[in-house]
Amino acid sequence: MQExxxxxxxxVARLRDDERGLNTAELLGNAALAIVxxxxxxxxxxxxxxxxxxxxxxxxFGQL
Numbered sequence: 771m772q773e774x775x776x777x778x779x780x781x782v783a784r785l786r787d788d789e790r791g792l793n794t795a796e797l798l799g800n801a802a803l804a805i806v807x808x809x810x811x812x813x814x815x816x817x818x819x820x821x822x823x824x825x826x827x828x829x830x831f832g833q834l
Contacts, residue, residue: 815822 812822
């Protein structure tokens, strides 16, 4: 029984020190922040009267 407890303790210690899943959480957090920043920039430009989509559309289709 003592061997099982020692094995269990070592397994739990290894799992606590394992940070492989942390990278995924950090990347998802950074992606979410980037999307929020893009939406905030787009909303700010639109509030100033600068329609980015129309400008890109006019540049693309105006040259065809």
